[in-house]
Amino acid sequence: MSSLLDVDTALARMTNDVIPLPAEAVPLAQAYGRVLADTIKASRDQPPFAASAMDGYAVRSVDIGTLPVTLNVIGESAAGKRFDGLCDGGEAVRIFTGGVMPQGADTIVIQENCDRNGTNVTVREGGPAGTYVRPIGYDFNDGDTLLLQGTRLDAAGLSLTAAANHPTPLCHRKPRVAIIATGNELVAVGGKPGPDDIIASNSAGIAAIVRAAGGDPVDCGIARDTFESLDAAFVRAMDADIIVTLGGASVGEHDLVRAALEKRGAKMAFWKLAMQPGKPVMFGHLGDRRVIGLPGNPVSGLVGAEVFVRTLIRAYTGLPTALPLIDGVLGADLKPSGNRRQFMRAVLENGVVTPLPVQDSSLLSVYAKSNCLLVRLENSSAAKEGEDCQYILMSA
16 A cells, blocks of 8 residues: 555645646626636725615704704705705705715715605604715725635625626636546446446536536547547547546556556556545646546546546636645544545535445445535544544535
């Protein structure tokens, strides 16, 4: 087992010298999940005028020093249609949420604290100057830095980018990830498997992990266990930044992926890792492309994608590459881990991480019940329910 490479060293070698992909202008409607290649700065004050935070009446605070008081309503200010006159002594302006504060008024009395009678309003309760008023620049000011380079745009980030009036933010290009399933026994989804065949299921799951991580998956189909078929698949993958192969990464007579890659000129860096599941993971370079060979066992392949493919995509999009470990509480007793790092399928609920009782690397039905991977370091001692633990969330 001394020849097995540890996970941390493998991740470091995979991401070493990765340069984030070039920037491109991305329409906001397509920018969800993209990573900013430049900062987002405000191009205006927000709000650009003093505005009401409530429905009610804009008044002068000096006029409501003694309550109740009756004022003359001289107009109305609504969002998008301001009152252009002056609110003077003894006067009020009907105002709605988002409406521009009239000149002369400095406070809002909410409609629940007022009684309207024709052109008069009686104020029963009010506050000092500034009550329920959103001042100019209350959210941000022109020139403020709102989002830093390297931010991944979520719903809030997209809204903030839009509010700053940036219709096409500069984002790193998505890495193209070619996915090649390998094996004589594989049949495409929807095909008719023979008695010795299985459905090629992992390509769909790996593609989903790629999309969730911010990559652009390309299904290059199934390659058979021949040099000719594998090489043809590699040709189909030449436009990719990352090539992911599924299966054929072990040392059996039919495991030809490594040899086929080297025949095409790939420089392989490693091919066995101290992890469970997923020991037969390969990595190397094929020209400017990085190649990850994942095991053919369904769960091993998916776990490898969560750990390695996702990390490499983050490197290409300028995000941190450390595993996103989260602290939790263990929901069951565990035996010692052994000399490989474990990524156990588990269920996270209210901060409690409970590993599923069956951890066989071929069981997709078990994998589908999990929502996180419990991470246990090599040579960890037995652990008790309630102790601290660490996990990574699985791709949604």
